[in-house]
Amino acid sequence: MLIPTYDDMLAARARIKPYVHHTPVLTSSFLNELTGAELFFKCENFQKAAAFKVRGASNAVFGLNDEQAKRGVATHSSGNHALSLSYAAGRRGIPCHVVMPHSAPQAKKDAVIGYGGKITECEPSTSSREAVFAEVQERTGADFVHPYNDPRVIAGQGTCSFELVEQVDGLNAVVAPIGGGGMISGTCLTLSHKAPDVAVIAAEPEQADDAYRSFKAGQIIADDAPVTVADGLKVPLKDLTWHFVSNHVSDILTAGEQEIIDAMRLIWARMKIVVEPSSAVPLATILKNKDRFAGKRLGVIITGGNVDLDKLPWMNS
Template sequence: MKDTPMYIPTFEDMLEAHARIQPYIRRTPVRTSDYLNELTGAELFFKCENFQEPGAFKVRGASNAVFGLDEEQAAKGVATHSSGNHASCLSYAAMKRGIPCNVVMPRTAPQAKKDTVRRYGGKITECEPSTSSREETFARVQAETGGDFVHPYNDHRVIAGQGTCAREFIEQTDGLDAVVAPIGGGGMISGTCLTLSTLAPDTQVIAAEPEQADDAYRSFKAGYIIADDAPKTIADGLLVPLKDLTWHFVSNHVSEIYTASDPEIIDAMKLIWKHLRVVMEPSSAVPLATILKNPDAFKGKRVGLIITGGNVDLDRLPWTL
C-alpha cells in the first residue's frame, strides 16, 4: 500500500478546496454558553461540525478529494480505512458523485458509524482494532478494487479540505486567541495550522488528546513520531497515529498539546450536551476537558473549540458503560 506522495498543501490549496466543496458542505454554526464561559474563565466559541450532513468535519476533506478526481480515476471509485467518521464522509462524498466507495473499519467501531457508512452506499470490510490490522486489510481491499486511496488524514487534499473549517471559524468570530481541536492522526489540526498560519498567525493552535491514546503528546515532546498500535480510549475517533504529513504541521505550528483522562472527557461531554444542547461524540469533548484541566492556560482568552463530530451510539453512551 502506498500513501499519497508527500506534498505539503498551501493556503491557496485550501481556498481552492473551499470553492470546490461549497455545494456539499454546510457552513456550520458557532455556539456559545455563558455557563461554560463562567466555568472556565475564558470566552469559548464552539464550531459545530457535528451539524454537517454526515455528522463530522471530515466531509470537508473527503469532498475535496472526491470532487478533485478526474473522470478516469473517479470511475474506479475511492477506498480508505477509518474508525468511522472519515468512512462515513468519504461514502457520502462518493454517493454525491455517484462513484464506488470501499472502506476498512475496525470491528469494534461504533454501530452508529457503520450504519452511516452503509446508508451512504459505502461497502465495509472489517478488521481488528489495531493500526497494523487496519493497514494490512486495506492493502488487500485496494488491490482488489483499484479505488483511489483517500487517506483519513495523511493526504494533502484532505488537509486542504479540513482547513476550510478554520477559515469559516475566524470569519464567524472576528478573531480568536487560540483554537483547540482534538488530535488523533492530525488531519483537523493540520488543516487548522495551514489556514491560521496565513489568515491569523497570532492565533495559537492547541491540540487536545486522550491520556490513554497520547502518542501525539509524546511525539510532540520527543520531537519525532511515536506511534501506538492499539490504544484504548472512550474517544474512539482519536486512536490513530500521526504520519509524516500531519507531523509536519504539528511539529512546526502547534503551540501545545494537552491531554485528558477518559473520566474527564466524559464529564466534558456531559457539560456540552447539557449546556450547548448539542449531540457530540466523546472525541469532540476532549478540547473542553483539557481546558477545564488547564484553566490558567486559557483564562481571559477568546478560545475556539471545534466539535468535530456527532456520530454517537445512543444505545451505548459512555456514561452508561
C-alpha cells in the same frame, strides 16, 4: 511528501461549497463562567454526515478526474472518515470501499452503509487495518483517500478554521482534538496564513497520547492500538500531519477518560447538542487548565456528533 498550500485550501473551499454546510458557532455563558474563558464552539457536529471529515473527503472525491473517479475511492477508518467518504462518493455517484475495525461503533457502520459504502472488517489495530486495506485496494483499483495523511484531505479540513476566524474576531487560540492530525493540520495550514497570531492547541486523551509524546520527543511515536472512549482519536500521526504539528502547533494538552466523559456530558446538558467523545476532549483540557486560559477568547472545534445512543459513556461511568 506533497505539502498542501493555502491556495490548495482556497481551491478546496470553492470545490466543496455545494456539498458541505457552513456550520454555526455557538456559545454558552455557563461554560464561559465555568472555564473563565470565552468559548466559541465551531459546531461540525451539524456538518453533513455529522463530522468535519466531510470537508476533506469531498475535496478528494470532487478533485478526481473522470477516469480516476470510475474506479471509485477506498479508505480505512474507524468511523467518521469512512462515512464522510461514503457520503461524498455517493454524491458523485462512484463506489466507495471502506475497511473498518469490527469494534467500530455500530452507528458509524450503519451510516457508511446508508451512504452506499461497502465495508470490509478488520481487527482493531493499525497493522491489521493496513494489511486488510492493501488487499481491498489491489482488488478494486480504487483511489486511496487516507483519513488524514493526504494533502487533499488536509486542504479540505482547513476550510473549517477559515470559516471560524471569519465568524469570530479576536481569537487568542483555537483548540481542536488530535488523533491522526488531519483537523489540526488543516487548522495550522489556514491560521498560519490567515490569522498567524492565533495559537493552535491540540487536545488529546491521556490513554491515546502518542501525539503528546511525539511533540515532546521531536519525532513521531506511534501506538498500535490504544484504548480510549474517544474512538476517533486512536490513530497515530503520519509524516504529512507531523510536518504541521511540529512546525505550527503551540502545545498539546491531555485529559483523562472521566474528564472527557464529564466534558461530553456537560456539552449535552448545557448546550443541548449531540457531540461524540472525541469532540469533548478540547473542553476537557480547557477545564483542566483553567489558569492558562483565563480571560482568553478560544475557538473550540466540535469535530463530530456520531454517537451510539444505546451506549452513552456515562451509562457505565
